[in-house]
Amino acid sequence: MQEKALRAVVVGAGTMGTTLAKLMAVNGVKVTVVDTNPHVLETSRQRLATHAATTCFATDLKMTEVPDFVIESVTENVEVKQKVVAQIEASVNDATIIMTNTSGIPIDEIGSIMRVPQRFVGTHFFNPADIVPTVEVVPGSHTEVETVEKACGWLTQLGKRPAVLKTCVPGFVANRIQHAVMRECLSLLEKGVVEAEALDDIVQYSIGVRLALNGPLCQRDLNGLDTHLHIARYLYPDLDASQQPAALLEEYVAKGRLGAKVGLGFYRWSDESLARHQAHERSKLKRIIELAAQDSHGDEP
Numbered sequence: 068m069q070e071k072a073l074r075a076v077v078v079g080a081g082t083m084g085t086t087l088a089k090l091m092a093v094n095g096v097k098v099t100v101v102d103t104n105p106h107v108l109e110t111s112r113q114r115l116a117t118h119a120a121t122t123c124f125a126t127d128l129k130m131t132e133v134p135d136f137v138i139e140s141v142t143e144n145v146e147v148k149q150k151v152v153a154q155i156e157a158s159v160n161d162a163t164i165i166m167t168n169t170s171g172i173p174i175d176e177i178g179s180i181m182r183v184p185q186r187f188v189g190t191h192f193f194n195p196a197d198i199v200p201t202v203e204v205v206p207g208s209h210t211e212v213e214t215v216e217k218a219c220g221w222l223t224q225l226g227k228r229p230a231v232l233k234t235c236v237p238g239f240v241a242n243r244i245q246h247a248v249m250r251e252c253l254s255l256l257e258k259g260v261v262e263a264e265a266l267d268d269i270v271q272y273s274i275g276v277r278l279a280l281n282g283p284l285c286q287r288d289l290n291g292l293d294t295h296l297h298i299a300r301y302l303y304p305d306l307d308a309s310q311q312p313a314a315l316l317e318e319y320v321a322k323g324r325l326g327a328k329v330g331l332g333f334y335r336w337s338d339e340s341l342a343r344h345q346a347h348e349r350s351k352l353k354r355i356i357e358l359a360a361q362d363s364h365g366d367e368p
């Protein structure tokens with residue numbers, strides 16, 4: 068007997084919502100995308116191209132059929148997310164799994180207003196969600212084991228690599244690491260140690276290419292933990308440990324220097340240079356992921 072197609076709703080049709088919808092559509096999930104902004108919905112429809120034909124678009128959460136799961140992917144703001152999660156809960160039944168694509172807001176904080184937080188779980192996808200394999204699966208303190216298992220099952224069905232955290236910490240795993248790296252990068256720029264281009268070149272073609280093949284712990288095993296310890300002993304006192312975002316970052320954002328989307332960040336961007344950069348990014352990412360998946364690590368710890 069043929070299995071019934073999964074039904075999903077993605078709330079928020081921005082950068083992430085659109086690639087989440089694409090992931091669903093490509094894998095035969097019946098998906099509805101909801102966004103309160105009709106212009107964003109129209110852009111999403113265009114970006115989905117041929118997949119738009121099998122995707123439903125709506126500006127409100129009225130459900131004609133109860134979905135198996137709903138993923139909220141709205142603006143990264145706790146009040147907005149709480150409101151959206153409450154609306155989702157009011158429009159589905161108690162069996163529907165509700166997921167949040169927050170980048171790192173604690174799950175209990177978003178779920179604090181929920182009637183049934185047992186069916187609420189963090190599923191942190193990476194951009195573009197239809198290509199990057201890992202999804203951090205983050206249970207809150209009320210999340211049932213069955214919810215985590217169901218979420219992981221669906222993610223695997225969608226071709227993802229679910230990675231379950233044992234406990235929820237702000238920023239989860241990936242953003243804590245990403246921000247630790249960026250804090251040091253910005254500090255090096257502020258101290259005038261290196262120019263932006265040279266810093267990017269060093270990180271991309273040394274640590275970056277290696278990390279695509281080996282996680283940091285596996286990499287350290289290959290290098291030798293004693294060597295790592297010797298370096299850590301003299302280096303840590305000198306690393307940036309600021310408790311506030313870098314002044315350089317505050318200054319750029321205050322001046323409207325927001326990155327490629329406005330034409331200026333660390334680099335200057337034109338419509339052409341941005342289009343050129345993005346043109347090959349998806350296919351290059353797919354090639355790197357294919358290579359990384361061929362890689363074999365040591366025996367299990």
Ligand SMILES: NC(=O)c1ccc[n+]([C@@H]2O[C@H](COP(=O)([O-])OP(=O)(O)OC[C@H]3O[C@@H](n4cnc5c(N)ncnc54)[C@H](O)[C@@H]3O)[C@@H](O)[C@H]2O)c1
Pocket residue numbers: 078079080081082083084101102103104107140141142143144147151168169170171191192193194
């Ligand atoms: N951009 C990334 O690289 C990335 C990566 C991983 C996770 N995330 C997370 O994904 C989520 C979405 O991020 P994004 O980059 O797609 O943001 P975005 O700004 O591109 O999209 C957010 C969308 O939410 C919509 N929205 C706001 N309130 C709404 C409501 N009440 N109902 C329906 N829609 C509403 C907005 O109209 C907007 O289109 C955030 O939690 C973010 O932290 C982003």
